[in-house]
Amino acid sequence: MKNYLLLIVVCLLTGCERGRFNDNITKTYSLPDKNSEYQKLLTQEPESLSNDELYQRVLTLWDTPYRELKVPTSFGTAHIIVSGPADGEALILLHGMNADSTMWYPNAKALSKKYRVYAVDDIVGPGKSRLKHDDDSIETVIPWYFEIFDALKLDNPILVGASQGGWIATNLVLSRPQRFNKLILLSPAQTLNWLEPSVDILSNLLFALYPQRDRLREILATLSSNVDGIEQLYIDQFYRTITTVSPSPLLISMQPFDDEQLAALTLPVLILAGDDDLFNDQESIDRAMKVMPCIQAEIIADSGHFISVDQAELVNEKIIEFVATKQRQQIAKCKR
Template sequence: MKNCIPLLFVVCLLAGCEQGRFNDDITKAYGLPDNSSEYQDLITREPESLNKYELYNRVLTLWDTPYRELKLPTSNGTTHIIVSGPADGEVLILLHGMNVDSTMWYPNVKALSQNYRVYAIDDILGPGKSKLDHDDDSLEMVISWYFEIFDALKLEKPILAGASQGGWIATNLALARPQRFNKLILLSPAQTLTWLEPSVDILSNLLFSLNPQREGLRNNLATLSSNVDGIEQMYIDQFFRTITTASTSPLLMDMKPFDDEQLSALTMPVLFLAGDNDMFNNQDSVDRAIKIMPCVQAEIISNSGHFISVDQAELVNGKIIEFVAKRNNKQTTEC
């Protein structure tokens, strides 16, 4: 493996990958200009006529801030990362949920990348643009893959944020090497603090996944979001394609709440947010986090479902920015 590292960086340079941080500060938009023929084609064509990558790129037109897409070769396959924000900003890593990809962060990235260098990573086992090139789909592989990315990009002491399954994975990463991370942000993490409890929403979601139809899509989204009308249609189109074509996550059976000993080992500052209409978390989740985690800020976000980063984007963005700024203030007592 050591002999492969120099080659990796050579390939990175040829592929336009980032070593450490970009030399530029992303002062121009890397997305499509609104007047380009490709842009007009993406937003005007019927979603059924677009392939999954075109649907992905279509949602990126909502990014609303300059970005660059990276293709990083690793020992497990190709990693796709969307990068925004100033080159000298503190690093914030975003891990998306199950059956979605990094485009889920479209309501958040503009606010978060004002001061932070944001890396939105497509899960190598998920439906995004990252590609696994072997059959090992274990949690151990995923953890090793993420640390290979962090090492290749020289991301030292980043803030690690995850939503839903991404929150569960982020917790695993923080437990594996707690010294590597500055802070941990968990946005309605699935199967992390408490078990998923049976409910009408769970049953409805399961039945829809067995036979997804357009006419039932809104009701399905209503089990996850308290503000379906606030979700951009281009993202809904991509979400529907994903749930009709993506395979079940191979990590699904591995996902179970962490025990008290594990949670108490998370000594870095932790922000835990859950919706008041969240099928994966409730007040018990918040109470357990406060009781066990040594340095946690945990709360329920009103008028939001599991999709809290969409339902209450402005509020959640503000909570994240405030949390990070407070912890960066040297005059603030550290946990």
């Protein structure tokens, strides 16, 4: 009886995810408080901080209350940043390569006003999720995500994937289409078309092999149309990731989906790409519009591959509008 009363008190004080409490899920609440230990990190030089401390520094930009979850799975521990109303529709954010969930700092506040946002650190990439064995293939990543969704009872969520996260999100939907409500792809990498060789691609590859701080802005300019708009706290962390984390093990697996696979995505899909996008162009958008049965797609002006940063306000608006439209209304307008 005492344990039951304690459970009620814990739920009232901290909230139980989807009405479920699990002692194996660690809940750490953090607010953008000027006196918090994370804010104190802002006065220190980035070179003196650990990877996790740089991660927490960027979370001072989240600009809305959040909680961090550590969810145990059979593949390892999942780290998830959660924000927004507990009864809001679930919106799952999958980050890009050489990034982690902190990349969503320009989007978290707007998306969290109405929706329950879950930003997941990929288990085979940077961030705070931890793989407990050597199998880092897509065959591990896909069931790992579904274990998370099951643990948190995320039924019929909306998937939002950026860059490599878009490729992973597409794989997830193709694996179990009945589990998802909608799919949103932000400049998905190697999803609609092959990456065309270019000077910018070569520069990024060389930088990954031989990173130099004085070339960082040059490299960021190949990915963003507004480098000055990227917060320095995130730039510091991005550079640390480039210099300390191995390239994504999924790179070899990543290849565009064929027409049959894209046509199988019958749920509503939104695709946004930048007009100066390293990975997508009008041709890739045209292919999506031709092949996918329930698609909205658009090129966003004055934006590079970092579309969720370059045009954060506009991208947030388009995501919210797409999510707010009832699925049956969108499907009714789809190609038969």
